Amino acid sequence: MAKPSQVTWGGRFSAGPAELMLRFSESVSFDARLAQFDIVGSKAHSAMLAKVGLISKAERDAIHKGLDAILAEIEAGTFVWNTQLEDVHMNIEHALTQRVPAAARLHTARSRNDQVATDMRLWFKEAAADLAARVRTAQRALLALAERDGEVLIPGYTHLQRAQPVFLAHHLLAWMEMLDRDAGRFDDVIAQANWCPLGSGAIAGTTLPIDREFTAKALGFVDARGRPQVTQNSMDTVADRDVFISFAAACATTGVHFSRMAADLILWSSVEFKYADLPDAFCTGSSLMPQKKNPDSCELLRGKSARLQGNLHTLLTLTKGLPLTYNRDLQEDKPPVFDSYDQTAICLDVLEGTLAGMKVNRTRCAEAVSDPALLATDLADYLVMRGVPFREAHHAVGAVVKLAEGEAVKLDQLSTEDVQTVHSKFGPDWIKVFDLKRAMAMRRGTGMPGPKQVKRQLARWRKKLNP
């Protein structure tokens, strides 16, 4: 039989929840990690209550002292969490009430609905800043790699078929751009989270004379000029989970990028490619085949991206069709974002470690890029410079490729007479097209893989990341 319980809302109930219900509805097993934010939130709230005269300064000080002691116990691991008290908020409030009589006034003009929204916004600001910083660290490892093997050329691929030559650095700097957008998305999350919910109450604010701006300022919900930012609609505030979705989306997109970088690295480390050797520290062997060295860090980076997408999907499904405002469903919003944070953080560290220890096989890269067919497009451009329309030039070079295939020779092994039979605009200098160094130097425009451009980009990143 259910007994009256110690929960804060027990007044209108004659019996407490069933043991099964308590086990079913508790969230402290996962939201205890919000404790530090819950405590700073309560300190700011009680400071505001004292400022407007709803509690005395002595009561505020007693509450602060009690909360500091609880935080110290939580950090020391000696605080006893009780699932019967549902969540992090009620655990802390209950512990405080047992120590400090003034704690009975702490929840004045506040609901767990605006409280949890506040805790989470504080958490998002910290989590997103942390992930943005880890992205920067991974970018620095990438930059070091691009600089170390800056002059190595590899074939660039489309459709996983050799396409055109690029500096390896150009390929690595493509990843750099991807990661940079990821960091930008985490910065956006910080800006989105930066509005204080406190004062929205359960749904409709409060009749008590509170000062929302004071609390917002105390918690750092301020704009660039230090002006407080408070949310503008109490109903939206307690119902809104957009920042959860934005954060999970930023993690999921970063995960997509992990998976694409990982796919390249897995190919590059295969015997078939052999462009790169991944660090032993981030690979594993086979329990059966003694010769194996498997690129597990990359495979897991790719695999975990599925999990990050799943978390985003959970949040979208959780909030879809939910009537305003707060519904208990929303308690399920935390496990996916916590998991997205944990997994994205460790993925970024592993990516950094994998890149830092990766060795480029220069011989293999040079072999692969020496294929003159990679410069077939340059040969078409050569005809264009001699006045031939591009479509006609493309067709003519296609016929040259076919001719070489027929004679089982490389493109640059055909004679000038051979190619002139295909198109009369081929001059004796056509063969110069296959000078790889010259070909790369001709790619001069912004964003292109020419040596000057790559150097410029490397300098740009060096400045931006200042390693």
Ligand code: ARG
């Ligand atoms: N543990 C709850 C959650 O995470 C806190 C808010 C509870 N509000 C309520 N009205 N029951 O959503």
